[in-house]
Amino acid sequence: MLPAELQLHLEELLGERFTSNKAVGGGDIHRAGEITTVSGGHFFVKYNTGLQSADMFRTEALGLALLGASRVITVPKIAAQGSIGDYSYLLMAFIAPGPRISRFWEHFGQALATLHGTTSAHFGFSHDNFIGSLPQSNTRHDTWTDFYSLERLQPQMRLARQGNLLDAGDGKRLDTLCSKLVALCPEEPPALTHGDLWSGNFLCNKESKPVLIDPAASFAHREMDLAMSRLFGGFDDVFYQSYEATWPLEPGFDDRLEVYQLYYLLVHVNLFGGGYVESVRRILKHYA
Secondary structure, eight states, X not given: OOOHHHHHHHHHHHTSXXXXXXXXXXXXXXXXXXXXXXXXXXXXXXEEOSTTHHHHHHHHHHHHHHHHHTSSSBOOOEEEEEEETTEEEEEEXXXXXXXXXXXXXXXXXXXXXXXXXXXXXXXXXXXXXXXXXXXXXXXXXXXXXXXXXXXXXXXXXXXXXXXXXXXXXXXXXXXXXHHTHHHHXXXXXXXXXXXXXXXXXXXXXXXXXXXXXXXXXXXXXXXXXXXXXXXXXXXXXXXXXXXXHHSOOOTTHHHHHHHHHHHHHHHHHHHHOGGGHHHHHHHHHHHO
16 A cells, blocks of 8 residues: 555646555565556656655656657656655556567567667666665766766776675775777667666566566667676576577677676676675676
8 A cells, every 4th residue: 555645646646546556565665555546547757755766766757758759668657756655666567478489589689789780889877876775977978988887897896896796806806807899899889778677677568568667777888788687687698699699799799798798797886795706806806
């Protein structure tokens, strides 16, 4: 059940009463609910009382809007985003689930490759956002190596060292890796990326089409999305085959895969603690 204050606010916003609202589990950060209205409207709402939750929902809505504007892949339609009392919220159309047939994965790979064709003059974004609950800087840069080093890897390393999760030696090894990024990463134009593409951040709708949720969007290297998708699994081989058929990767992606995964592992160090430290150190030692 939604808090009474939030329910009343959303009913006034939508101009109709709810016939049902029930809690939905599965999120690590926010609480969520599924809502139906008198007229048959079906919504999903995320809400929180945390100090940064309003900014998290605002930037999530902006990211979803940009991904959706590409018109190549579906995102939930935003109904409202705002605050009432102690609560901040993001209200979206509910996505009814469907079967992940083979054509789903084929369409997903093709759509992601096409999405990555949306480009910008610079790496970065018009605003900062979040990855999980961590702030993510999107200051624009002319080169991928500067953006990746200064706005992704180094901030996470500083945070990990402040928390005594990594040490000065780890920081020096990261500096060494960053000095090699020009040689390690192929030069490509900035690509519109989801930014946090693991198996919990997409849905399959009733038409068996992919729906992207919970973005940490920016214009980055397109291989970041693919590297994240392979970090924890959950993506069918057909997805990768379809992506490659649409826009082939430069040779040697498997050899540089962990360069991109390092960012997400550093994020996990800072979010969840020491369980990911050894994975980070193994990558740093390999490239140092």
